[in-house]
Amino acid sequence: MKPARTFPLVSLCLVLIAALSAWGSPASAQQQEKRIALVVGNSAYAKAPLATAANDAGLIAQTLQAAGFDVIGARDLDGDTLRKSLRDFIQKAESSGQDTVAMVYLAGYGVQLAGENYFIPVDSTINRDTDIPTEGLRISDYTRQLAALPLKAGVVVLDAARQQPFIEGGQQIASGLALVEPDNNMLIAFNAAPGTVAPSEQGPYGSYAQSLAEMIRTGGLSLPDVFDRVRLRVNEASKGAQVPWDAQKIQAQFSFFDRAPDAPPVQGPADQVAAIRDRPIRDLSVQDAYTAALERDTLQGYEDFVLAFPNDPLAKRVRAIIAARREAITWRRTYRTDTPEAYWSYLRRYPHGPHAYDARRRLAILTAPLEPPSSFAMIDYDVPPPPPDEIVYVDRPVLYFGDPDFGFVPPPPPPVFFLPPPPPDFVVLPPPIAPVGLFILPQPRFVPIPVFVRPPVYVAPPPNNIIFNNIHNTTVINNVINQPPPASAAAAPGAPQAAAAAASAAPVGASPPVPPSVRHQATLIQQGKAPVPPSATFAPASKLSTPAAAPANMHPSASPPQSTLPKANELPVPGKGAPPAPAASGPAAAVSPSAKLAPAAPPATGAPPAGVHPNARLAPSPTQPGAAPGKPGPASPPSANVARSKPAVESLQRRGAPPPPPAAPRPTARLSTPPTPPRPAPQHAAPPAPSRPSPPVSARVTPPPPPPVHHVAPPPPAAVHAPPPAVHAPPPPVARAPSPPPIAHAAPPPRPVAPPRPPAAAPKKCPPNQPKC
Secondary structure: OHHHHHHHHHHHHHHHHHHHHHHHOHHHHOOOEEEEEEEEEOOOOOOOOOOOHHHHHHHHHHHHHHOOOEEEEEEOOOHHHHHHHHHHHHHHHHOOOOOEEEEEEEEEEEEEEOOEEEEOOOOOOOOOHHHHHHHOEEHHHHHHHHHOOOOOEEEEEEEEEOOOOOOOOOOOOOOOOOOOOOOOOEEEEEOOOOOEOOOOOOOOOOHHHHHHHHHHHHOOOOHHHHHHHHHHHHHHHOOOOOOOEEEEOOOOOOOOOEEOOOOOOOOOOHHHHHHHHHOOHHHOOHHHHHHHHHHHOOHHHHHHHHHHOOOOHHHHHHHHHHHHHHHHHHHHHHHHHOOHHHHHHHHHHOOOOOOHHHHHHHHHHOOOOOOOOOOOOOOOOOOOOOOHHHHHHHOOOOEOOOOOOOOOOOOOOOOOOOOOOOOHHHOOOOOOEOOOOOOOOOEOOOOOOOOOEEOOOOEOOOOOOOOHHHOOOHHHHHHHHOOOOOHHHOOOOOOHHHHHHHHOOOOOOOOOOOOHHHHHHHHHHHOOOOOOOHHHOOOOOOOOOOOOOOOOOOOOOOOOOOOOOOOOOOOOOOOOOOOOOOOOOOOOOOOOOOOOOOOOOOOOOOOOOOOOOOOOOOOOOOOOOOOEOOEOOOOOOOOOOOOOOHHHHHHHHHHOOOOOOOOOOOOOOOOOOOOOOOOOOOOOOOOOOOOOOOOOHHHOOOOOOOOOOOOOOOOOOOOOOOOOOOOOOOOOOOOOOOOOOOOOOOOOOOOOOOOOOOOOOOOOOOOOOOOOO
């Protein structure tokens, strides 16, 4: 009987061990999830460059890398390269399998036309509405392909609802992006509500991208919760000027990060949060009701707020949100019906609305009269017609919730128990590291992920992802990830060498690799087979804390070039110059005052002589004829503090003879006071004489020691490498210079010697016979 009881006990132990193993490793119960992402940031538009789009793309790419996404990304893509990149990404998603989450993030300019959204490449030439379909990328063409794949989830984020600068005058287009309905297993998000635009920002990052990165890093949030909290954070950061939007039909459970069981809660008590989400708007306080309406982001929720608090100052702001959403829903219904009766119905409701021109375009295409007949069947909309007080918000070319004409009061911050403040290390982010070549995304300074937040264990690790493998390792983060990439890939603006980094398949620092089509384009540019795109001119998008140095070929007295945009992290306007180049380490870099004075040296303090410009005559421009790196040119620009006569110097060099001894200088304390010559300094020639000034420093060599002389002025400081004993040190030599005859050291002129008197005449001799004659 004893063995019979042992067998069930052993079986029970095995079952418990298997259950514990399955609980400790969810990957065994769930197939590994593959995550892929395409991130593009277009900033260098010719008409109106964007300050933060490329930086925003770099921040989102880095955050997705930490969450386990296999990210490819690029900046400033033209239309052809952008289309190929999207096509290659969809093919990659198709071959990744059904347990794949695919995400696309596009930052730049986006426009809507006739119910369709378009993303604008940097090389587009849009001047009228008819140029948009041919120059822009229709987003629905790619979202439909992505939705048709058997993926776990697809996410498309358009950080592109901005005031467009392309179409001026003529037939206007509606502002912002058009309301769309996502397909199954898809989520679509805009940085601003349909029909509205986000405010202009100067960086280093936009509020939408930074808020999205913050919520992704929070962990423990479902996909809808992430974007709901992004809406609250952006509305708070922009003081109500921006209201993001999203719509989703994703059934699968998905979270970017997991939180440990002992981690601090992501929000207040569950019952308190549920009270806001479930209770009617009218039963809440004004501040809680505004937060609840914004979090729900439905037309019904906003209308409930206005009904509950019609006289509150916030009601005016909410009415503007209702007006934009009602018009967007009306136009969406009109465009999907696509009949003359539908467009006549829209014009009946909004005769001067944002889509009035779109309705007339469609009527012309349908060969229908612009004016409706006396009687026609109005289509049945899902929303009632707008009240008169809403028309003022939509009868304008651009709807911007921060428009000062509206006079809205700032919204209250969301309750702390519902949306805690951002982490202290993620409030003010430093500018990203400057990219090292064409198409490479800027590299932000990575902030370590909290230790209680980590990617789900069932996520397949992406290949060659140093960020994913070290999200908590501050040593690697500080010493490797947050270090600038090697400068060997950097090149001058517009040079083919600037494409070397993008053409290489190896990763550039911690930045994500570029798409294959971008790498192919960079290879052609590097080989000289394709021109450098003007919109993709290589220029740092941002700087670290060190200030930019002046170019080495700039004259010391010249002012450094100024960037056309006010922030350091901004890209320059194509064709209007680039920011100052970083300080070079080669021979062409700016030199210190004593860099080219061997073997003589300045005084022990290392400072230049008083009164002499620190860079005077020491950094010749390499553009001068005959100049070479490390060698002075044949003629240096005259210093402002040393007076010289160029014709006299050239005459002296042609004759090859030493000048007569110059007059002794009078003691003086200033070099720039004419006409008194300056006191000689170790790195300059002897004080020039009024008639024959001494040659420039670059034309002298070490002369033989002169005979002892006596100066009227006090002796100059002795040089470090002086010749054999003499009363005063000779002028310092300069290597690699022509050798004119020795120049005598300045000495007082000899005392004038009176001319010798003529000899006395010999006494006249008288003839012998005349003793006295």
